[in-house]
Amino acid sequence: MFTTASNNMTFLGSESNSYLRYLPPINPTELKKQNGFRFPPDIEKAGSPNVKQVVKIEVAEFDFELELKISKVEFFQTEIVFHLEFYTSILKLSFYGIKEDNRFRVKAYSFDLEKNDNTPELVFRFESLLSICGLGKKLVIQLPNNKCELSNSSKLELAKISNSLQGRQLAYRLMVTEKALRVHISFPKGPIARKDIESIGYCYHSILDRKFERFCNTNLQIGTVQTYDEKREIFGKSINLRKQKFTVLSYGVTEVESVTTPILPKNAFRNDIQKLIDLDEKLDSMVMDKYFNLFSNAFEGLTNEQIEALTQRPDLSESAFDF
Amino acid sequence: MPILETLPSTPLVLDTAIFTHLKTECLINEAEKAYKKLYVKERIAEYYSNTKTFPAITSMTFFEADFGIYDQFANGSISEEKANEFQQNINLALAEISVILPFDQRASKIAAYIYAHMLVKEQKWLQQRKTKKKKGNREAKIWQDIFIISTAISHNYGLVSPDKDMEIIAKYLPKGLDLSLAVWKP
Secondary structure: OEOOHHHOOEEEEOOOOOEEEOOOOOOHHHHHHOOOOOOOHHHHHHOOOOOOOEEEEEEHHHOEEEEEEEEEEEEOOOEEEEEEEEOOEEEEEEEEEEEEOOEEEEEEEEEEEOOOOOOHHHHHHHHHHHHHHHHOOEEEEEEOOEEEEEEOOOOOOHHHHHHHHHHHHHHHHHHHHHHHHOOOOOOOOOOEOHHHHHHHHHHHHHHHOOEEEEEOOOOOOOOOEEEEEEEEEEOOEEEEEEEEEEEEEEOOEEEEEEOOOOOOOOOOOOHHHHHHHOOHHHHHHHHHHHHHHHHHHOOOOOOHHHHHHHOOOOOOOOHHHOO | OOEEEOOOOOOEEEOHHHHHHHHHHHOOOHHHHOOOOOHHHHHHHHHHHHHOOOOEEEHHHHHHHHHHHHHHHHOOOOOHHHHHHHHHHHHHHHHHHOOEEOOOHHHHHHHHHHHHHHHHHOHHHHHHHHHHHHOOOOOOOHHHHHHHHHHHHHOOOEEEEOOOHHHHHHOOOOOOOOEEEEEOOO
């Protein structure tokens, strides 16, 4: 089972010394009466006359910039939540911290996607945002009249970032399937089963790779060739991949060749999406660096002799373990 | 022979030998990097690119790592405080970057079946392996590898190993079970 971050409250830790100007608590119902969001009067007075009601998120390493309109802001004792228009959904950007004098010290932040019809494109954009913010050394969030610079902690959980990259990959594969086969697929609200992940991968490889190997449970003789109208099910929806040729290569392994499976049209994705797709190699490489560093850190402070002794395989000589 | 090749999407678990090679590659110094091929790192990066997951390790490998620490403590080579510190560092790091597959009831059944059959049918090979070990070759005893194989199969994972011994062990799997094996070599 796999759960995308879009189905989970997602914390991205921060060890920052960033300060936001103290924003006093406001009853959210009052904001509604004001016909849209307005800044608290003291902020408006002190700020620039051209107050932009947007939040801008920047991560320099990825040349990433995203400007999102504010739809609502909620103020709590230890939390400020910006509700931002994020394509077809609402993105909640929450700052957690403490009030100090007339400022709000940010201790952590999080992104959370409002539950609605989570299309692959929306999930792809959201998971990309999380991966980029999680891997970037410094995240700059420009709020109206405030600039918040957040540096990610080196102890940021790698597993969470990797989870986002996995969600991003699944969403991308579904986007490819949607474009090629002209179908609409929504992400489920709950966890994703392994059989769905396999079907998503199968459809993606059918469309892009055209020829690939897969496991099969068949007693057919090696070299047997058969052609079928192949159908797969993703989240309960039947996906017609049309004609595919199957050749039994060896025990348990079959080669699949797409015959009339539709292909991905050229320039299938808009430029802003393509730019995110093209980040894949860089994101992977940064995750791998962190992974290998974490592995090395486990042995930090040990001499080579100590490491050798500690990682020597056990030798138990009792009769039950004599081989 | 009930052995399958792994495919790019097969979830993989590292055996202790590959895990040890990874450790060596991660601790290599800058000068050595210029001429040594870091084959485990390369293969893990390739695997990550396909699956966006890190390879798992088995609780047996975890046991072996912990054993090394407590063995040093029991022999008086390191203090209890140091042993706890090393144990915590290694366990925390491993738990963060890997899924740890437990040796469960299904795995124990598979292991018992293999072990019993090998002791009867592979006596000669096991003796040879044992002799090799006595000559200073740090090869694991067979039960350690049997536990690793059975854990991988129990959780439907493919196994990554650098040597062919796993193929001999896999010959004695209970009927209907296959081992997906990826042999990674420098």
